[in-house]
Amino acid sequence: MVNFGFTLLKGRQIDYDKNDRSLAEYILLQEPSFSICFECGGCSATCTAGNFTPFSLRRLNILIKRGENEEVGREISKCMLCGKCTLVCPRGVNTRNVITLTKKAFQKNIGNADTI
Amino acid sequence: MKEEGKRRIWSDYQKEIADDHFFYVRSCIRQSFFPGSETFFLNFMRNVLGKDVYENPSHTTCTGIGYHSDIVPLATIMTVVARHFALMKEAGYKNIAISCVTSFGIYTEILETWKHFPEELEKTREYLFKATGREFDIPENMAHTSDIIYKFRNEIAEKGKYRLINRLTGEPLNVVEHIGCHYAKMFPKSGVGGAEFPNVLAGMIDSWGGKVVDYPERRHCCGFGFRQYLVQANRGYSVSNTSKKFASMKPYKPDFILTNCPGCTMFMDKWQYTMKEMNGEVFGDNGESIPVLTYEELAGLVMGYNPWDLGIQYHMVQSEPLLRKLGIEYDPDDKFRTKDGRQMPVPENLINA
Amino acid sequence: MLSMDRNIVVIGGGTAGMEAAGQLSKEGFKVTLVEKESDTGGHLRNWYHLFPDRRDSVEVMNYLKTRIVHDNITLMTGTTIESFEKRDDSFALKTTSGGELIADAVVVTTGFDLFRCEKKEEYGYGIYDNVITSADLEKMFRKGEVKRSDGVIPEKIGLVHCVGSRDEKSGNRYCSKLCCVTAVKQAIELKEMLPAAKVFCFYMDIRMGGALYEEMYREAQEGFGVNFIRGKVSEVSENIDNKLVAKVEDTLLGRPMKIELDMMILMAGMEMSAEGRRIALSSGLKTGENRFFSPADHHFGSNMGNVGGVFYAGTCTAPMNITDTISHARAVVSDVVDYLKTM
Numbered sequence: 155m156v157n158f159g160f161t162l163l164k165g166r167q168i169d170y171d172k173n174d175r176s177l178a179e180y181i182l183l184q185e186p187s188f189s190i191c192f193e194c195g196g197c198s199a200t201c202t203a204g205n206f207t208p209f210s211l212r213r214l215n216i217l218i219k220r221g222e223n224e225e226v227g228r229e230i231s232k233c234m235l236c237g238k239c240t241l242v243c244p245r246g247v248n249t250r251n252v253i254t255l256t257k258k259a260f261q262k263n264i265g266n267a268d269t270i
Numbered sequence: 271m272k273e274e275g276k277r278r279i280w281s282d283y284q285k286e287i288a289d290d291h292f293f294y295v296r297s298c299i300r301q302s303f304f305p306g307s308e309t310f311f312l313n314f315m316r317n318v319l320g321k322d323v324y325e326n327p328s329h330t331t332c333t334g335i336g337y338h339s340d341i342v343p344l345a346t347i348m349t350v351v352a353r354h355f356a357l358m359k360e361a362g363y364k365n366i367a368i369s370c371v372t373s374f375g376i377y378t379e380i381l382e383t384w385k386h387f388p389e390e391l392e393k394t395r396e397y398l399f400k401a402t403g404r405e406f407d408i409p410e411n412m413a414h415t416s417d418i419i420y421k422f423r424n425e426i427a428e429k430g431k432y433r434l435i436n437r438l439t440g441e442p443l444n445v446v447e448h449i450g451c452h453y454a455k456m457f458p459k460s461g462v463g464g465a466e467f468p469n470v471l472a473g474m475i476d477s478w479g480g481k482v483v484d485y486p487e488r489r490h491c492c493g494f495g496f497r498q499y500l501v502q503a504n505r506g507y508s509v510s511n512t513s514k515k516f517a518s519m520k521p522y523k524p525d526f527i528l529t530n531c532p533g534c535t536m537f538m539d540k541w542q543y544t545m546k547e548m549n550g551e552v553f554g555d556n557g558e559s560i561p562v563l564t565y566e567e568l569a570g571l572v573m574g575y576n577p578w579d580l581g582i583q584y585h586m587v588q589s590e591p592l593l594r595k596l597g598i599e600y601d602p603d604d605k606f607r608t609k610d611g612r613q614m615p616v617p618e619n620l621i622n623a
Numbered sequence: 624m625l626s627m628d629r630n631i632v633v634i635g636g637g638t639a640g641m642e643a644a645g646q647l648s649k650e651g652f653k654v655t656l657v658e659k660e661s662d663t664g665g666h667l668r669n670w671y672h673l674f675p676d677r678r679d680s681v682e683v684m685n686y687l688k689t690r691i692v693h694d695n696i697t698l699m700t701g702t703t704i705e706s707f708e709k710r711d712d713s714f715a716l717k718t719t720s721g722g723e724l725i726a727d728a729v730v731v732t733t734g735f736d737l738f739r740c741e742k743k744e745e746y747g748y749g750i751y752d753n754v755i756t757s758a759d760l761e762k763m764f765r766k767g768e769v770k771r772s773d774g775v776i777p778e779k780i781g782l783v784h785c786v787g788s789r790d791e792k793s794g795n796r797y798c799s800k801l802c803c804v805t806a807v808k809q810a811i812e813l814k815e816m817l818p819a820a821k822v823f824c825f826y827m828d829i830r831m832g833g834a835l836y837e838e839m840y841r842e843a844q845e846g847f848g849v850n851f852i853r854g855k856v857s858e859v860s861e862n863i864d865n866k867l868v869a870k871v872e873d874t875l876l877g878r879p880m881k882i883e884l885d886m887m888i889l890m891a892g893m894e895m896s897a898e899g900r901r902i903a904l905s906s907g908l909k910t911g912e913n914r915f916f917s918p919a920d921h922h923f924g925s926n927m928g929n930v931g932g933v934f935y936a937g938t939c940t941a942p943m944n945i946t947d948t949i950s951h952a953r954a955v956v957s958d959v960v961d962y963l964k965t966m
Contacts, residue, residue, distance in 0.1 A: 155548055156547040157548075158547070158548065159502045160503060160504070161506045162513055163506050163507060163510040166878055167879045168876070168878050168879070168881070169880075170881065170882040171883045186845070189844050189845055190841055190844045212875070213876060216873065216875050217876065271750060271751060271752065272749060272751075272752065274749075275741070275747070275748075275750035278741065279744055279750075465744075466744035466858075467750070485860070485863070486860040486862050486868045489860075521863040522863055
């Protein structure tokens with residue numbers, strides 16, 4: 155194969171239909187309050203880890219819902235489980251449990267992403 | 271899909287295209303890469319339709335390439351365009367026929383600028399007069415040559431020898447039409463059919479018997495874009511966009527692609543070669559690549575002109591599969607011969623040959 | 624007594640017109656209710672269940688129809704007012720068939736038109752099968768079946784908020800107020816009818832300003848699993864499997880997204896009705912930048928305009944739901960009474 159000095163770029167468009175949402179389904183089943191997150195960002199604002207890393211629970215919740223499990227796998231270990239997000243949430247989502255369930259899911263190989 | 275819906279939109283975006291007495295401005299790229307196109311246009315308009323198409327040999331490039339690459343400033347390009355209008359005025363022409371879509375975009379953009387910022391128009395008059403002593407008028411009608419071929423598509427259909435039908439199956443050919451971004455996306459009212467469902471090429475295909483393919487990435491830019499390809503490291507961006515379009519059109523098994531912009535034709539043609547060499551990907555049916563034609567080349571084929579006179583052998587993707595489907599006879603030995611019979615060197619890596 | 628021989632013409636027999644006519648007749652005035660269609664009810668005739676409590680619109684229609692059964696009311700259906708003018712203390716109204724009505728006061732309740740979604744070419748309404756409007760969906764609900772044009776039950780359905788609202792290109796910069804709650808209601812109704820379907824709402828903002836609206840939004844997520852994706856759909860196309868492909872940015876992730884859908888529903892905005900615009904022009908009534916009638920005062924004069932004796936009620940003044948329309952129609956009666964007392 156010829157190298158012309160440039161490569162084909164990997165698209166960054168989310169292909170909703172190709173993504174695997176088994177992780178989202180698992181969490182929804184175990185923690186029904188996950189469904190009422192309306193992505194306000196209150197959790198990310200107060201997050202301890204978010205001060206110094208790009209970790210954002212708001213963003214993570216959406217990534218889970220879309221099935222972008224690889225990025226979830228990379229980010230999930232940054233959460234320090236302090237629980238400040240659960241205090242803030244205006245909808246009453248059990249955010250801390252969403253984190254623990256995600257880690258559990260990866261250990262069971264649901265969502266096919268590796269966790270540290 | 272409901273065709274009446276599209277027709278309603280086309281009727282909303284009717285464009286006035288002049289009938290005769292054109293001042294013709296050529297394209298920089300097309301003369302090299304698609305040599306038969308402009309020749310066909312002039313031949314058809316003058317000899318077949320008997321129209322008056324005037325060319326002034328001292329017209330220059332519109333400098334669109336330079337402008338879009340940040341080399342030519344706005345004031346310069348406005349003056350160059352004004353000079354063409356001055357040449358038009360001196361020769362007594364009020365209608366301009368523009369060969370290149372980037373050029374068309376430039377002229378449209380500049381005329382709009384002058385409309386909203388009359389002080390720029392005054393400055394340009396001053397610059398042109400100081401530089402060349404010339405004065406200019408704003409043209410009454412501005413058409414792209416694809417608009418003109420669109421206008422006379424029924425005449426071509428009548429005089430034509432071939433229809434866009436697959437001789438082997440009897441079905442209309444599946445045609446992908448691709449409009450240059452600068453044709454209607456910038457100013458939808460400047461394009462026949464507007465920006466979402468442009469009709470300038472679809473109308474030609476319909477009139478000549480083919481079937482237009484509407485695929486999801488139809489509106490997507492082909493990936494040509496001066497900054498994208500002038501710098502080698504950026505070309506990945508350009509070819510990725512083209513690849514996206516091809517992946518989207520592949521399931522429809524298009525027989526050929528029709529475009530009205532020189533950049534689009536060049537890239538959709540050349541990048542097929544590049545993608546084949548880079549990772550072996552081909553997007554046509556049966557492991558073939560998809561021939562890409564300009565509207566003049568297609569009109570020429572429909573009218574029964576010799577394919578080699580139209581210059582389609584100079585594309586990267588060879589059109590023989592299409593010619594066979596159309597039932598057009600061609601002499602393979604004549605392909606790379608000059609008009610007086612001398613043999614030219616034959617290129618090595620022809621696709622589809 | 625004031626009422627004896629006073630005559631009021633109400634232009635427009637929809638929700639506002641019927642309620643205003645009903646209340647005015649109870650006060651003792653003679654009312655002529657003029658409606659251009661062959662039947663009263665306006666848009667209410669085309670709705671299925673109403674938010675927030677999902678009750679059948681037929682119940683509200685029956686209430687209004689009962690209201691206009693009164694000796695004081697003359698109902699003229701199939702009649703269009705061409706224009707009217709003030710002559711000293713009364714009004715002369717011309718109908719398009721050449722008739723004339725004389726009134727002491729005029730109440731304009733010409734209502735709204737839905738935005739014509741063909742104008743948003745990139746959504747392909749009228750071009751791609753299976754792109755329908757919220758109004759089309761209500762008709763499907765009334766028939767009791769939601770199906771694609773090829774008869775297949777849809778498995779993935781998208782609802783697009785803000786079609787023809789908050790949009791320069793459509794000519795409507797304002798918010799139509801009701802489309803968000805309509806989308807949430809319809810999303811719930813779709814899930815109830817087709818529990819296996821995946822339903823997506825593509826929104827720019829979720830505007831739930833009404834009693835029990837926010838609760839409905841939560842219920843849609845909690846009870847029905849409706850997916851809310853923040854981003855404006857840029858374009859729709861059809862792929863080779865005859866599915867719709869929508870492009871949207873998942874703005875909260877900051878990445879473009881492509882999603883296949885079986886059906887797409889456009890939440891059409893509310894516009895000042897064409898009839899209302901025509902009457903405004905022909906009769907010298909001021910309209911605002913958003914083409915609705917300009918109120919004499921935003922706070923305590925929303926039923927009055929620039930001509931004394933001419934009053935407005937309902938969606939010809941601004942987008943509003945049925946509850947507010949009925950309240951607005953009752954309010955206009957107070958203004959009419961006050962006016963006539965001074966005559």
